[in-house]
Amino acid sequence: MEPCAEASRLVLIGSAASKAMSPGLWNPVLQKLRNGWAYEAWDVAPDGDLAAIRRRLLEPGIVAANVTMPHKHWAAETADEATDPVRRSGACNLLVRQGKELVGHNTDITAVSVLLGGQFQRHALLLGAGGAARAVLVAISGNVGTVSITDRDPRAAQELLDLAGGLGVDARIVTWLQAQDLAAGVSLVVNATPIGKDAADAPAWGGKPLAPDALLYDFVYAGHTTASIARACELGIRFVDGWDHLREQAVAMVPLLGLDGQATVLLQQTLGQLRAAS
Numbered sequence: 001m002e003p004c005a006e007a008s009r010l011v012l013i014g015s016a017a018s019k020a021m022s023p024g025l026w027n028p029v030l031q032k033l034r035n036g037w038a039y040e041a042w043d044v045a046p047d048g049d050l051a052a053i054r055r056r057l058l059e060p061g062i063v064a065a066n067v068t069m070p071h072k073h074w075a076a077e078t079a080d081e082a083t084d085p086v087r088r089s090g091a092c093n094l095l096v097r098q099g100k101e102l103v104g105h106n107t108d109i110t111a112v113s114v115l116l117g118g119q120f121q122r123h124a125l126l127l128g129a130g131g132a133a134r135a136v137l138v139a140i141s142g143n144v145g146t147v148s149i150t151d152r153d154p155r156a157a158q159e160l161l162d163l164a165g166g167l168g169v170d171a172r173i174v175t176w177l178q179a180q181d182l183a184a185g186v187s188l189v190v191n192a193t194p195i196g197k198d199a200a201d202a203p204a205w206g207g208k209p210l211a212p213d214a215l216l217y218d219f220v221y222a223g224h225t226t227a228s229i230a231r232a233c234e235l236g237i238r239f240v241d242g243w244d245h246l247r248e249q250a251v252a253m254v255p256l257l258g259l260d261g262q263a264t265v266l267l268q269q270t271l272g273q274l275r276a277a278s
Helices: 022-033 050-057 072-078 084-089 107-116 131-140 154-166 176-185 227-235 242-256 261-277
Strands: 009-014 038-043 062-067 094-098 101-105 121-127 144-150 171-173 188-191 215-218 238-240
Touching (some): 009 022, 022 038, 022 242, 022 261, 050 062, 050 072, 062 072, 062 242, 072 084, 072 101, 084 131, 107 131, 107 215, 107 242, 131 144, 131 154, 144 154, 144 176, 154 171, 227 238, 242 261
Parallel strands (some): 009 038, 009 062, 121 144, 144 171, 188 215, 215 238
Antiparallel strands (some): 062 094, 094 101
């Protein structure tokens, strides 16, 4: 299904949408495609009027909306139709307009699946329990031994644990301090928190040595190398950074928006330029 033909606006919904990279990534691509589309940011506070946001999304001109923290759960709930990954995760990062309805997708899950390459994870440590962590959990379900979950919000951690149970994943909640000790023995460390956006932040897991076969998946992208990525480099550990994830989730959007392969090439080129200039 393709978006409404008369539509011309892509939007990003989040509490700090105007500070995100997505408009700077997509607008140069859309200009080169010459399809008349533009990408804009809507800052929506955590306690914002989401019913009003939904109404705006159904006004003429909207193609689709990316959704970021902290509204991915809302997006899953407000979708009139949802893909299986959205239903399984309870999180949605893309609402595509179809007439008077919104169809929910989760390209975060697609990106994680691509970047992890289907490798079995004997023990995954999820730092954070929001939409990004849900994407990882769904992507690795059925291909993981044990999952440890930690979040400064006990309710969020419990909700992620409940999701793990529904997916048949062996999971447990640990404290933040316990997570730092566990990090040394796991095969996958996921930073699904904002830790690292500030250049002064320490590595998300505290910086202790990681297992030789470990992989760090850091969702944070910034104009600096995050401390988590820098520490992984020091340790000789494989890593996926936020720029990698941003690229793959954007590429996954291309067919959902009815764009052709040229958009994929342009996205990769533009992201490379943005990264080099940061």
